[in-house]
Structure formats: structure tokens, C-alpha cells
Amino acid sequence: MENLKNVTPLADFDWNAYESGMAETQASREEVEKQYNETLGRMQENEVVDGKVVAISKREVTVSINSKSDGVIPSSEFRYNPDLKVGDTVEVYIESQEDKKGQLVLSHKKARASKSWDRVNQALENKEIVKGFIKCRTKGGMIVDVFGIEAFLPGSQIDVKPIRDYDIFVGKTMEFQIVKINQEFKNVVVSHKALIEAELEAQKQEIISKLQKGQVLEGVVKNITSYGVFIDLGGVDGLIHITDLSWSRVNDPHEIVELDQKLNVVILDFDEEKKRIALGLKQLTPHPWDALDPDLKVGDKVKGKVVVMTDYGAFIEIADGVEGLIHVSEMSWSQHLRSAKDFLKEGQEVEAVILTLDRTERKMSLGIKQLKEDPWANIEERYPIGSKHTSKVRNFTNFGIFVELEEGVDGLVHISDLSWTKKVKTPSEFTQVGAELEVVVLEIDKENRRLSLGHKQLEENPWDVFETVFTEGSEHEGTIVELMDKGAVVQLEYGVEGFATPKHLVKEDGSHAQQGEKLTFKVLEFNKDSKRIILSHSRTFEDTQREAARQEKKSAKKTTAKKEAAPAIQNQAAGQTLGDLETLAELKAQMEKGE
Numbered sequence: 001m002e003n004l005k006n007v008t009p010l011a012d013f014d015w016n017a018y019e020s021g022m023a024e025t026q027a028s029r030e031e032v033e034k035q036y037n038e039t040l041g042r043m044q045e046n047e048v049v050d051g052k053v054v055a056i057s058k059r060e061v062t063v064s065i066n067s068k069s070d071g072v073i074p075s076s077e078f079r080y081n082p083d084l085k086v087g088d089t090v091e092v093y094i095e096s097q098e099d100k101k102g103q104l105v106l107s108h109k110k111a112r113a114s115k116s117w118d119r120v121n122q123a124l125e126n127k128e129i130v131k132g133f134i135k136c137r138t139k140g141g142m143i144v145d146v147f148g149i150e151a152f153l154p155g156s157q158i159d160v161k162p163i164r165d166y167d168i169f170v171g172k173t174m175e176f177q178i179v180k181i182n183q184e185f186k187n188v189v190v191s192h193k194a195l196i197e198a199e200l201e202a203q204k205q206e207i208i209s210k211l212q213k214g215q216v217l218e219g220v221v222k223n224i225t226s227y228g229v230f231i232d233l234g235g236v237d238g239l240i241h242i243t244d245l246s247w248s249r250v251n252d253p254h255e256i257v258e259l260d261q262k263l264n265v266v267i268l269d270f271d272e273e274k275k276r277i278a279l280g281l282k283q284l285t286p287h288p289w290d291a292l293d294p295d296l297k298v299g300d301k302v303k304g305k306v307v308v309m310t311d312y313g314a315f316i317e318i319a320d321g322v323e324g325l326i327h328v329s330e331m332s333w334s335q336h337l338r339s340a341k342d343f344l345k346e347g348q349e350v351e352a353v354i355l356t357l358d359r360t361e362r363k364m365s366l367g368i369k370q371l372k373e374d375p376w377a378n379i380e381e382r383y384p385i386g387s388k389h390t391s392k393v394r395n396f397t398n399f400g401i402f403v404e405l406e407e408g409v410d411g412l413v414h415i416s417d418l419s420w421t422k423k424v425k426t427p428s429e430f431t432q433v434g435a436e437l438e439v440v441v442l443e444i445d446k447e448n449r450r451l452s453l454g455h456k457q458l459e460e461n462p463w464d465v466f467e468t469v470f471t472e473g474s475e476h477e478g479t480i481v482e483l484m485d486k487g488a489v490v491q492l493e494y495g496v497e498g499f500a501t502p503k504h505l506v507k508e509d510g511s512h513a514q515q516g517e518k519l520t521f522k523v524l525e526f527n528k529d530s531k532r533i534i535l536s537h538s539r540t541f542e543d544t545q546r547e548a549a550r551q552e553k554k555s556a557k558k559t560t561a562k563k564e565a566a567p568a569i570q571n572q573a574a575g576q577t578l579g580d581l582e583t584l585a586e587l588k589a590q591m592e593k594g595e
Contacts (some may be wrong), residue, residue, distance in 0.1 A: 048111045051092045053084065056081065063092055063106055071106030078108060080133035080145050082173050084461050091115070112148035119147045120188055124178040132176045132190060134169050141344055142169060144176065144190055151178070157191035160200060161232075179293035211270050211277065216284070221261045224253050231265055231279055238277035240265060245281050247288050247321025249307050256281070284293070288321030289362045298354050302366070306348045311339045316352060316366055323364070326352055330367035333375055333408025335449070343368075375408040376449050383441050383451065393435050396427040403437055403453065411451030413439060420456045420463065420531075421495045463528050466496055470533055477539060480505075483515040490521055492537055497533075498523075504536035513537060 054070060055062035061078055064070045071092060078084050093110035123130050132144040132151065142153040153176070155163060163169075180189040219231035219238065228241045246257045257263065265279040296302075304318035313327040328340040344350065352366035375382075383389065383405065390404035391411065400414040418424045431437055443452035470476065470492070478490040478498065487501040500521065505513040513519055522543070525534035 004533075025202055037137070045094050045097055047094050048091055048114055049094065050089050051106065053086050053090060055087045056084065063090060063108075065092065065094075065104070065106070067097065067104050069102065069104045071104040073106055074424060074551075075126075080131055080173055095307060100216045107232065116147035117186070120149060120151075120178055121181060124181055127177065129177060129195060130174050130190075132172060133173050134171065136170060137166050137371050142166065146176065146178070146188065146190060149186075149188055149527075151176075151188035153190050153192065157193045159194055160196060160407065205238045207233065208270060208277070211267055213267055213269060215267045216264055217267065219265050220261060221257050221259055223417070224259065224445045226253075228259050229253050231263075233277070236277065238265065238267070238279040240279045240281050244268065245284065247282050247285070248317065249315075249323075265571075266550065287362075288319055291357070292319065292322055296354070296357065298357055300354050301351055301371075302354060303351050306344050306346050306350060309341055309346050311341070313340050314344045315454070316350060318364075324352070324354070324366040325364070326350075326366045326368060330355065330365070330369055333369050333372070334404070335408070335410060369408075375406060379409070379444060379446055383444070385441050385444065387441050389439055389441070389468055391437050391439050391453070393431055393433050393437055395433060398426070401427045401431065401437070403439060405439075405451070409451070410449070411439065411441075411453040413437070413453045413455050417442070417454035417456055420459065420461060421497065423489075423497060462494065462496075463531055466494065466533075467526065467528050469494070470496070470498075470523050470526050472523050472526055475520055477478065477518060478521045478535065479518045480513055480515050488513070488515070492521075498535040499533070500535040500537065504538050506538045508541045513573075 008083075024210060044550055046413050049065055051063035051065040051071070053061060054064045057075070059075055061073045061075055061084070062070050063073055073092065078090075084090075091106055091111040092108055093111070094105075094116060095107055095489065096105040099105050120130075122128070130146055131595070132146040132153075134153070135143045135145055135150070138152070142157045142158070144151045144153045155166065155181075158166075158169060174192055175195055175432070176190040176192050177194045178188060179194060217233055219233045221229055222232040223230040226242075229240050231238045231240060237454045242250050242253055245253060250256060263281065265281055266283045267277065268280045268283070269278040270276065281421040284579055302316075302318045302324070304316035304324070306314050307317045307323065308315040313325050313329070314331075315323045317323050326340070326344070328338065328343070331340060331343040332338075350368060351371065352368050353370040354364060355367050356363070356365040358364070389405050394402045394404050394410070396402075398415075400412050401418075402410060402412055404410050415424050415427055418427070418430050424430050437455060438458055439453040439455055440457040441451055442454045442457065445451070476492050477494045480488045481491045481497075482489040485502075487499055488505055490498045490500055497573060498521065502512070504524075507513060507519075519537045520540045521535040521537050522539040523533060524536050524539065525532070527533075
């Protein structure tokens with residue numbers, strides 16, 4: 001106890017403050033209270049304030065806003081900003097200053113959303129670069145979180161190169177440029193491609209400025225289309241048209257190249273303004289025509305494959321990149337126009353004869369009909385005049401029928417050589433296309449490759465017989481088979497037809513003959529050369545009437561002469577003597593003369 005000292009307490013010590021744990025001076029206490037009240041006064045619920053990141057974990061981000069407690073925000077609200085670190089200032093939305101646990105409740109997402117619309121409009125106006133988090137795929141593109149707003153990123157705006165796998169972008173944070181805002185529907189469209197295009201544009205301009213025609217560059221196959229291949233030349237694209245991939249015909253560019261393949265190409269042409277570059281691949285190899293056999297000449301036979309078919313001909317590839325055309329007219333000796341597809345088909349192996357060969361123009365024409373003998377070479381021996389043959393009707397004209405005796409040998413049967421007796425008006429009424437027709441060779445025109453043929457000549461000319469039957473003045477039964485303004489066609493026996501004009505169709509009672517009537521006709525004219533018979537029904541009774549009238553008139557004249565002669569004799573006899581014999585003799589002579 002002896003070590004204890006008597007200590008006198010301070011007269012002004014605040015025991016109440018000591019007991020409450022606050023040993024500060026009155027002045028410091030008042031200062032702290034002031035700051036605390038000001039802080040609480042500034043921060044209201046549902047307000048956006050700035051906070052400082054004080055801790056970051058895998059799941060949470062702790063933010064201080066100088067309140068009595070710190071707020072904890074899920075890390076997912078900061079995934080758009082993977083570079084977030086302790087000490088960064090972030091916007092937060094005060095949801096509640098104190099929850100049931102006494103914890104300050106903050107939201108970074110709501111803070112961004114409350115100001116997001118103003119910020120995206122400002123970013124569009126100022127062409128700012130903004131960060132966004134790609135949340136997921138959607139039809140035609142991706143959904144991107146920008147300032148808490150779900151913006152649309154079209155697939156074509158992800159990169160300057162075509163995208164093959166969209167899923168690799170999901171979950172990534174990238175920089176974007178806002179390119180379009182729909183104020184009415186609150187839609188935002190962003191682009192990542194726009195950010196790299198400006199840089200690429202400068203690269204393109206630099207590359208194009210150094211290009212020269214004929215320059216060989218290395219490139220990578222970027223895209224393959226039906227019409228060609230796009231090549232990446234290191235920041236600028238060029239196109240190899242399908243016709244410049246190979247000297248041979250190419251149906252599908254995939255047959256020649258594949259994606260991401262590296263290859264050398266030659267610059268054929270370029271347009272600095274439109275930034276179009278035409279490239280070639282086949283030009284790096286010698287032209288196949290240069291390697292063509294120098295001894296090949298017109299008349300030689302070659303073999304090849306049909307690579308292209310058209311209506312007018314077929315293109316035959318006789319070597320890689322060397323083609324010749326077989327025109328349809330060189331496929332058959334026949335002169336009937338047909339499609340080349342009737343003779344050949346694509347992919348078919350054929351043998352042909354070289355008709356023309358131009359190495360300078362790199363053109364060749366071929367023929368396959370030349371592999372067969374020309375049917376007109378010995379036409380006189382195979383189809384001599386007067387020989388009979390079976391032909392096939394090909395087509396009609398107004399003046400006759402064209403027939404085919406064999407492939408390449410055609411002939412014409414004139415309409416006048418179809419029948420001896422029947423007047424054929426149109427060839428189609430005599431036969432039909434495709435039908436067989438027996439013919440006789442009348443004439444050969446080798447130069448024009450035509451035969452004059454006849455059908456009626458297969459029979460004897462019946463008009464030699466008709467000449468003895470239908471003599472002028474003879475009468476025959478006939479039926480009117482056709483009645484026209486100019487007259488009527490009359491069917492006579494033996495299948496012969498005659499013609500009567502209207503005035504010769506008047507019947508005895510004065511009426512006109514009608515079609516289908518069977519009457520007696522008199523032959524007025526018979527012409528063997530023109531095969532014409534002129535008839536008359538009227539003459540059959542008119543001639544009889546005229547003959548009767550003539551006979552009657554003749555009889556009446558005789559009677560009158562007798563009556564006039566008798567009184568004269570009597571008068572003379574009374575005034576003369578019976579001995580006057582000379583006078584009597586004269587009278588007798590007069591009477592006899594009168595008779």
C-alpha cells in the first residue's frame with residue numbers, strides 16, 4: 001500500500017463521456033458530428049452518387065460512399081468493365097441506407113440505367129467509343145450491355161470479316177460505337193466493325209497506292225462464292241472471278257481453293273476510288289494453247305469431253321483449257337434445225353474432226369458429221385432418176401411436201417405431183433407430218449442438195465384413157481360435190497372431177513342445180529395437158545330443144561315453098577297451050593329446086 005500515491009482527479013473531467021466510450025474533446029466531438037450529419041444529409045435513398053471501390057472479390061465489389069457502412073454490389077454488375085480495380089470511382093444507386101441487417105444497399109446497374117439514355121445519346125452525338133458486355137446471341141446478331149441498356153449488335157457489324165462462329169463472342173467485353181438510336185422504341189444499335197474500319201481504310205489506301213498491274217502477291221482465301229473467291233491481301237480484299245481461277249472451266253470454286261488457304265495471285269486490275277481489286281490465279285501458269293501439239297491441223301481427228309451444252313452447239317475440251325465448238329449444223333448431215341442437246345450431252349466423250357484452227361485467237365471449230373460419209377457424194381448412184389423410195393414427211397408448204405429419204409437427204413413433192421385426178425388444195429389434206437410417203441425421183445439438184453420427187457408418177461397417167469372417154473359432146477352422170485360463186489365442181493366416174501360455170505347449172509325448169517345433186521352433164525372441153533374438163537348440164541336439154549326447133553323450122557319452110565309453087569303452075573298453064581313444053585320444064589325445075 002505504501003507504493004500507492006494520492007492522485008487528485010481533474011476537476012473538469014467528463015465522466016459521462018468516458019463511460020460512453022468517447023474521450024474526445026468537446027471540440028472534436030462537435031466536428032465529427034457535423035461531418036456525419038452533413039454526409040447523411042447529402043445521401044438520400046433513390047439517389048445516384050459516386051462511390052469508391054474499397055474491395056473486390058469473385059462475387060462482390062465493396063463500395064464506400066462515406067456512409068456509416070459500405071455497400072456490397074454483385075460482381076456481375078461490373079462485368080462490362082473487366083479492368084475494375086480498388087480505388088476506382090463508380091456510380092451507385094442508393095436503394096436503402098439500411099436494410100434489416102443494418103447494411104447499406106447499393107446498385108451499380110440501376111445507377112447506370114438512370115443515366116444510360118442520356119449517355120448513349122451523347123455517345124452517338126460525339127461518336128464516342130463505349131464499352132459493352134456481350135450477353136447472348138439473338139436472331140441476326142448479339143445482345144450487348146451498354147450503360148445498362150440492352151443494345152443490338154448485328155452480325156455484320158461484329159467484324160470486317162465474315163463471322164463463322166458467333167458463340168465465341170458471348171461473355172466478352174468489347175469496344176463499340178453507337179451507330180443508331182430509335183428514340184420512339186428506345187432501341188440502340190452498336191457496331192464493333194465501325195471502330196476497325198477507319199484503321200483498315202487507311203491501311204487499304206496505303207496498300208492500293210502501292211499496287212501495280214501484273215504484281216504477284218500472297219493472300220489468304222477469305223470467302224468463296226458461286227461467282228468467285230475473295231482474297232485477303234493483308235488489310236484489303238481482292239476478287240478472283242471464277243473464270244480467272246483456272247484455264248479449264250470451273251463449275252464450283254470449291255473445286256480449286258478452300259477457306260484460309262494461302263496462295264499467290266496476280267493483280268489484273270484495280271480501281272483506287274471504288275477500292276476494287278481484280279485478281280487472277282490461272283495467269284500464273286502458262287496458257288494451255290501454248291502447249292498444244294504444234295503438228296495439230298485442220299482435218300485431224302481429236303477426242304474430248306463435252307463440258308458445256310447450248311442449243312446452238314457443244315463445247316468440247318480436248319485438253320486442259322483447250323476447247324473447240326461443235327456447231328449444231330456440224331453434228332448431222334440433216335438440214336433440219338434441231339437442238340444440239342438432241343445429239344450430245346454434258347460429260348460425254350466424243351471424237352470429232354478439226355474444221356478450223358486459229359492459234360492466235362485460240363479458237364477451234366469441230367465437226368462430228370464429217371466422221372460419216374456425205375450422203376450427197378454419190379447421190380446419183382443411190383437415188384437415180386426414176387427410182388422409187390419410201391420417204392418420211394417432214395413438213396408442209398403451200399406448194400408441196402418436204403420429205404426425208406434418209407438423214408441429210410431431203411426432197412420436195414410438188415403439190416401438182418401428188419395426184420393425177422384429185423385437185424389438192426393444201427398438202428395437209430393429203431397426208432400428215434411423220435407419215436410415210438412413196439415417191440419417185442424426178443430430178444436431182446446436187447449443188448443445192450435437193451431432190452424433186454413425185455407421188456402420182458407411181459401410177460400410169462389415167463388421162464391418156466380419159467381422153468377417149470370424156471370426148472367433147474359426150475354426156476356423163478355427175479354429182480355436184482362443191483358449189484362456189486364461180487361455178488361447181490362435179491364428180492364424174494373414175495374419180496375424175498370436172499367444172500361447170502353457173503350458167504351451165506340451170507335446169508330445164510329454170511331452177512339452179514344444188515350441191516349433192518346428181519345430173520347429166522355434157523363435155524364442152526377436155527384438156528389433157530391442164531387436166532381440165534368443162535361441163536354443162538344446161539346443154540343436155542338446150543341442144544335437143546335447138547335441134548327440134550331447127551327441124552320444125554326446116555319443115556315449115558318446105559311447106560311454104562310448095563304452096564307458093566302450085567298457083568304459079570296453074571296460072572301459067574291457063575295462059576299457054578299444052579304444046580309449050582319449054583315453059584313447063586322450067587316450072588318443074590323451080591319446084592325441084594325449092595324442095
